[in-house]
Amino acid sequence: MSSSVPTLVSLLKRSHIDDHEEVLKVALKHGKTDLTAQHAKVVALLKLDRFDDAVHAFELDGLKEKARLEYAYALYKTGKAREAAEVAKQGTERGCRHVEAQASYRTEDFEQAAELYRDLAAADHEEDAEVDLRINASAVDAQLEWAGQGELVLKKKPDREDLEAFETAYNAACGSLARGDLGQGGVLLKRARDLCAGLEDLGEEERRVELVPIVVQLVYVLARQGKMAEAEALVRGVEVARIGDVNTRHIAQVNRMAASAGGNPxxxxxxxxxxNSASSTPNDQPFHxxxxxxxxxxxxxxxxxxxxxxxxxxxxxxxxxxxxxxxxxxxxxxxxxxxxxxxxxxxxxxxxxxxxxxxxxxxxxxxxxxxxxxxxxxxxxxxxxxxxxxxxxxxxxxxxxxxxxxxxxxxxxxxxFAPGLVGVMVSLYHHAGRKSDARRVLGKAGRHWLKRKRTKERRSDDDEDRKLAGEIFANLHDEDDGDAYATAGLLAASPDTATGAQRGALQPVEKVIAGIDVDSLETAGIAHPPTTSTFTTTSRKRPADDPAKPTKPKRPRPSRLPKALLEPGKLPDPERWLPLRDRSSYKPAKGKKGKGRDSKGRDMFSQGSAAAVVGGEGEGSRPVTPGAGVVVGKGGTGGGGGRKKGKR
Known part of the structure; x- marks a missing residue:
């Protein structure tokens, strides 16, 4: 034991990337009971990428505690990220924090990974480590956006240092895409592509490998923007069969199909x-x-x-x-x-x-x-x-x-009170014209998220609603004072309490409307919103009045009331609601048209008439309502030769 330690130490001092096999042979000679030898064996196996053998090498008691960092790293490389995070959490050295952060990232515990990377960045470290931390932290921020936890991302916009390396520019682009900002995402992807293509310290094959995910992501952006011709031209330059990463190869294949117009399903x-049938390595599995x-x-x-x-x-x-x-x-x-x-x-x-x-x-x-x-x-x-x-x-x-x-x-x-669900309910109420119900739903959601420190906007003229909106936007502004949307909402909700810095954060109105031609807008007329009953997307426009063309004076609409009602003191005719032929003043026409009518001029054989009712209007009977009697069937008596036959 005492002789093996100096030999092993001197050997490790002289070892480099080409002699790990020799280190492994020397370590194996000292037996399975030597902790130092087994530790050296594990390190050699890790450097030889024999990760499964390294995990099996931790059989000696005390070796897992002595080489906790190596054990956590071996577990992580064999796809046991959750176990690796637990082992690394028990370690005290800085390397364990790195492994724990990477394992948390792999298990999609992005909140924990972001916190670990912030702690690592705050500590003293070398310049090379600072670059790696920046890249990993930006990747975690992008994953937080994809996972719907964007409120945990402290930096929404990339700074100048992020645009100096293609890795950080690519991660910033992914964060923009996760937020739905395709425009900024496309710009950042092109920046990452140009930076990667211009690197001189990368070989041709290495540059091709690094460019593949950037180009594949750019194809996705172009397809989403409807630029199918540009996306199809770009995807032709991607050799899908040469992509080594299984997950990236599958995504490239899907994006190629999406960019091809009129594809065969x-x-x-x-x-x-x-x-989907292709296998991938344990640490190359797609995220949820x-x-x-x-x-x-x-x-x-x-x-x-x-x-x-x-x-x-x-x-x-x-x-x-x-x-x-x-x-x-x-x-x-x-x-x-x-x-x-x-x-x-x-x-x-x-x-x-x-x-x-x-x-x-x-x-x-x-x-x-x-x-x-x-x-x-x-x-x-x-x-x-x-x-x-x-x-x-x-x-x-x-x-x-x-x-x-x-x-x-x-x-x-x-x-x-999920924002999307509330938005659907408010939109339905809005199209139905139920604005009070829409404000009620927004109010409940606003109070809930204000209590939960996650806030949303609402709009109303009520004092209580204005107060609530002011609290919501104040909370948003405190979380991110650079958010122009939150600043504008705060100024609109409580303009009296706004500070000069808040007012200066927004662009002046003159600058916003500098390129707008007011005269052309007035000439075009007023656009009417779509009707709520049909959900049409077209709008009708009322053309503006031409000042050069003289307008005709509008004539007053004549009254539709009868003249008798307009005379003061004169009572209206009590029979004005009756049909003309049922009024006492009605006189039937003489001649053939008057045949077959009673003394009041009514047709005695039409359906619903008083003469066609069983029992008639005899003495002592109640008056019969026209059109409500029982109709006599075909073959009734009386009538002239010109009467039409009954319906069969």
Whole structure:
């Protein structure tokens, strides 16, 4: 034991990247009971990328405690990220914090990873480590945005240092795409592509490998922006077969199919199945949001190839596993629910699809995706009232379950007041003209999120609502004083308490309207909003009056009242509500047209007349209401030769 330590130490001092096999041989000679030798063996195995062997080498008692960092790293490299994070958390050295942060990132615990990287960045470190920390921290920020936890991201806009390296520029672009900002995301991706292409210290093959994910992501942006020709031209330069990363290769294949106009759905289904069957390394598995998108793509292609029954069964089996779960905002689960509803609808028109989908709503009344699908079908079927009724019933069920329902945020009410759900309800009320109900929904949501320190905007003229809006925007402004939207809302809600710095943060009105031609707008006329009953997207315009053309004076509309009513003191005719022929002043026309009429000129043989009523108007009988009697059938007596025959 004493002789092995100096030998091993001197050997490790002289070792470099080419002699790890020699270190491993020397370590094996000293037996399995020597901690120093086994430690050296583990290090050599890790440097030789023999990670499975390194994990199995931790059999000696005390070795896991002595080489905690190496053990955590070996677990991480073999795909056991959760175990690696637990082991690294027990260590005290700086390397353990790095492994814990990376393992937390891999297990999608992005909040923990962001906190660890902030702590590492605050400590003293070398310049090379600072660059790596910046890259990793920006990657975590992008993943927080994709995971719907954007409020935890401290830096929304990239600074100058982020634009100096293609890795940080690429991560900043991903964060913009996750927030839905395709324009900024595309600009940052092009910046990352140019930076990577201009690097001189990278070989040709290394540069190609680094450019692939950037170009694949740029194809996605161009396709989303509708620039299909540019996306298709760009994707032709990507050699999908040469991409080593399995996950990136599959994404490149999907984006290529999306960029190809008029693609064959049957061929797309074959390519998707081939891409999904490929295996990947443990640390190369797609993240949850990527898996959800892959599944949605698969369901969409299956529906396009008319595999309705198979899609319905596949999605139903997944939904059955989560049948006992409370209502959730999880995008992956709701995408599966929408795919299940689409499979039952079988590509039918909204009015035809509704009877096929509504039975599902009875079985899953608190399913986010299903409810929103039914609401969309009702809206497209021009049945706004039914859509509102479905949403109101859904909100009532969420309210009754808010006491025991737990969503991802840990609060059942967060599901009920989800911004997207509130937005749908407000939009429906707005189109129905129910503005007071829309303000009520926004008010409840605003109070909830203000209490939860997550705030949203509302608009109203009431003093109480203005006060609440001021509190909400003040909270938003305190969290990010550089947010122009929050600053504008704060100024609009409470202009009296605004500071000079807040007013100066916004552009002056003169600069905003500098390029607007007011005269052309007045000439074009006033655009009317679409009608609420038809949900039309076109608008009617009233042309502006031409000042050069003389306008005719409008004539006053004549009164529709009879002249007798306009004379003061004269009573109206009490029989004015009766038909003309039933009035006492009515005189029938003489001649042939007067035949077959009674003394008051009424047709004695028409349906509903007094002469055609059983019993007639004899003495002592009550007056008969015209048109309400029992009609005598064909063959009644009397009548002239010109009378028409009865209906057969």
């Amino acid at each position: 049957f061929l797309a289904q074959r390519l998707l199945a081939k891409g 949001f990527q898996t959800s998108i892959h599944d949605s793509n698969q369901y969409a292609v299956d529906l396009q190839t008319l595999k309705f029954a198979g899609t319905a069964d596949a999605t139903a089996s997944v939904l059955a596993k989560h049948a006992s779960r409370p209502p959730t905002q999880n995008a992956g689960y709701n995408a599966i629910s929408i795919g299940n509803a689409a499979a039952h609808a079988k590509n039918q028109e909204p009015k035809t699809a509704l009877p096929l989908v509504l039975p599902l709503l009875q079985r899953r009344p608190r399913d986010f995706g299903l409810v929103l699908t039914v609401v969309q079908l009702y809206v497209e079927a021009r049945s706004l009232g039914s859509a509102i009724a479905v949403m109101e019933k859904f909100l009532e069920k969420l309210l009754s379950a808010s006491g025991d329902a737990e969503d991802e945020a840990g609060d059942g009410e967060d599901v009920r």
